[in-house]
Amino acid sequence: MADVEKENLKNLEEKQKSRPGTGSQGKVSKPPSAGSGPASRPHSRTSPAPSRKSVSRNGSARSSAKGRPGSKISNMSGDVSDQSDNEDTRSKTTMEEGDGEGSDGYDTDLEIEDKRIEYDSTGRTTYKEACKQIGVVPVSYFLRHMQDSELVMMHHGLGPLGAKAIATSLVTNTTILKLNLRDNWLEAQGGKYIAEMLVENCYIHDLDLSYNKIGNDGAEPIAEMLQDNSTLDRVLLSGNGFGDKAAEAFAEAIMSNQKMEEMDLSHNEFGEVSGGLLGPAIAENSQMKVLDLSWNHLRRKGALAVSEGIRDNITITHLDLSWNGFGDDGAEAIGDALKSNKTLEFLDMSNNRISTEGAVLLAKGLIENDTLRVLKMGKNPMQSAGCYGVLKGISQNEKSAIQELDFSDILVNDDFDELLKQVKEMLPALLVKTAERVHGRGGAAKDFKKAKPRADPMTKLKQYVEKNNLRLVDLFNQFDKDKSMSVTREEFAQGIEATGIDLSPDELNRLLDTLDKDGDGEIEYGELVFGAQAHQEQERKMAKKRMKKQKQTQA
Template sequence: MEETSSAVATTSSSSAGEGTDEQHQAGGAQAGAGMDTLSEGSEDEFETDGKTSTGRETEDDGQSSDDEIASDEESEEEKPPYDPSGRQTYRNACRRLGVTPAACFMKLCESEEIDMGHYGVGPKGATAIAVAMGSNTKVLRLLLNNNGLYEDGCQAICKMMEDNCYITHLDLSCNQMRAVGSMAAQKMLKNNNTLSDLTCSGNLFDDQCATHWAGAIRTTLHLKKLDLSHNEFDEEGGKVLGPAIGDNESLQELSLRWNHLRLDGAVAIAMAMGSNQMLKVLDLAWNGFANEGAAAMGEALKSNSSLEVLDLSFNRISEDGAKLLAKGIAVNESLRVLRLGSNPLATGGVSAILQAIKSNSNNIIEELRFDNITITRDLMDLLNELKTSRPKFTVTHGGLGGAEARQENDKRKDPMVLVKQYIDRANLRLVDFFNSIDKDKSMSVTKEELEIGLERAKVPMTKEQIRELVTKLDKDGDGEIDYGEFVYGAQQVTQAEREAKKKRNLEVKRRQQDEANKSQVFKQQQEEAQTAAASAKRTDA
């Protein structure tokens, strides 16, 4: 083996040594040049993967490295700084969507609240706001009511809210969200963990949308206040929403006022309060609960221990319904405010509610509202008794009704007004009435003659009012009333009536003018909203 290797080495050496002198000289020259180059670049030598590179190779690599560093520096310079307000992001989004940036948003995007109600934002404008809010860490309350956002705009806002962890209050009312918007809201509430107050009133939600909202109410764990007023939930919608409300464990305030909840739907909503032990404020005014809903609410109040404010105004609840509701009030210990105004409760219904409050020593009701409902003197006495035993107890009602109210009003009237009204009703002249009292035709009457004459004529006056009349008419203080003083008193009443009538007419004109102005403003707002919506649609197109 050693001999063979030696032979191979010798052969290789011989082969390498073969060639002409010219070849050897050329090889030497190349070697010399190579050495010179190596010598000149020796300081730049570096090892890579076990091989030695020349200075030229090093120079090329260094140039590439410098280019990469420069490129990175340029990239860092081009990358905008982080903007917690989202202002630049908003500008860029508006540019891409082809909408004009709203100066209001640009101004408020660094504050805690952005209120852009009635601003004509439109669907694309809402999309730009949603993009900006994706990076905004300042805003806590976003109010976009009455902006013509429609389904697409509301969907963009709700999509943004799925990941937003700063906004706690959101107002999307009066934006025609409809079914698409209610679906987006359901998904938003399922994924969002920060939102605590949501207003979606006046968005044309119907019974189909009730399914989406029922899902949202069931799944949300953080929402505290929800406003779904001024929508179109009907009986079927109530039947869907009711069980979801009963299952909810986070809501503390819920408004369903101004819907069409009635019959079985109203009963389902009321029954939910039997199982829900979180809601503190429930607004159901302007629906159709009627006696069936009132009865169901009465049953629910027997077991409910959380509800503090209940509004059932304008719900067509009659005396029978009030009596059934009173059965729950008689045992409930959490309710503080009860509003039953503008219901046909009648005397029996009001009495049942008051007696239920009186009989329950653990009841803590402090405010009771019977707006536009008149009461009797007996009920007034009962109210005064409750006020005596409960210092904080307040009641609002429509005043005394029926004959008692007329008598009470007559007692407060000017005595001469009562005399003048009697004379007018009897179609008498002043002189004729005075002569009927002045038996001796002296054109002057004493206090006794006046009292006898008024009693005989059955003028509705008490002795105290007669004494007041004498004091008022006896200008010279002689204890008698002559015809001239009587005429002067009647003239004062006539003048006061004319001034009162003039004042009433002016008040009527003022109210009519106010209504006309409000109508004009409303019409103008509607036109502006329609113009903004049309502009938004053209922009979208």
């Protein structure tokens, strides 16, 4: 037994002697201290500091070095030979991102800078990607003008999908402050996309979505957006086919929004019910200054409700109610409103079926009002007596602020002329327009002169067609870019201007009114043909009258 124990002890001592790092006595030897042994070799310029990342110029050199334990490339920056696969992959990616000048296998001491993606405030990249996903062609005009403060994209035929792509990019756009998408056939869905964008965008403060056929379905998301939006101060929604259902949504928006200063809801289909909804909202709003409700169907109770809203409103200065159907009852209600309202400065009541009686009733409000500066009542069947009644009301108000009266297309008699002379002594700056005369500012009798005979714009149009050997369809095709055989009033006006036909603004407006018989804001080719035929028939009648008069004179 003693011999066996001795043998085992001998074997254990031999194992301890053969273990690396031990001395002859079987003790583990310690590594030399920092102060002992030879000094470490200083780093050269080509040797990276331990705290710096390094890049290998040659991927193959990296691979071969990795196979050599203890090499500089495999151990620099504190790396150890037993790094995980993830660390090795990350190190390889770092090397590939270096901007070396060659593949010479040398290391570099250049520090690697992190790549930063610059924020695209215009949304250009987002727009291109959105177009790709939606399947629409990017609009080059939009891409060129994304950094403008005002983006005008009228008549581009975007449609709902085009609007979606644009809305997607405008969510993050910070440069565009005014957005004009008039006449782009956005329809209800396109209107919804724009509304959703405006919930997020807090830079756009001026919006024009007129003539886009948005309809009642598209009105709701737009109105909901307006209730909470605190950026938009001007919103134009003319000619979108809004009716009673839309009026309910917009009434909520007008009542809630305390930022919007101008709103255009003209050329829509608001009727009696709509007036009943909009009137109370107008009364509650305390921010709006300009409101356009012209070219609707506000009559009877609807007209009365709107008038009552104006009576109680304390901020609106500019109001356009022309081309509705207020009638005499509505005129009386407006007269009552003028007695109480202390902010209104501009009022357009043109073409509202107001008779002589209605004009006299409205004039009662002018006796007490001291803020209204411009009153337009042209194209009403009020005759000279109605104009006289309005002027009489002003003459009885020493504090009247009236500067302009518009009685366009209404013939006045000598009684009106005499009263006007008296009023001019009280208000020398007063400008009065009638069917035949324009009394300018100044007060002298010589200023009261006959207006020049008005040229017939249809005659000028006919002369242009004949001179250039055109057909009506050829002329219309110049205006009709999308070949839909229908153009907006704006497109027709732009086309007339491009042809060089010499029409004054008044003549152009009369031409548009003549052709746009249904008042829908668009002129179809058929309406142009009908207008030309009616003009030709009128010329024939006038020629017959001249011939008859000439014969009578000769006899």
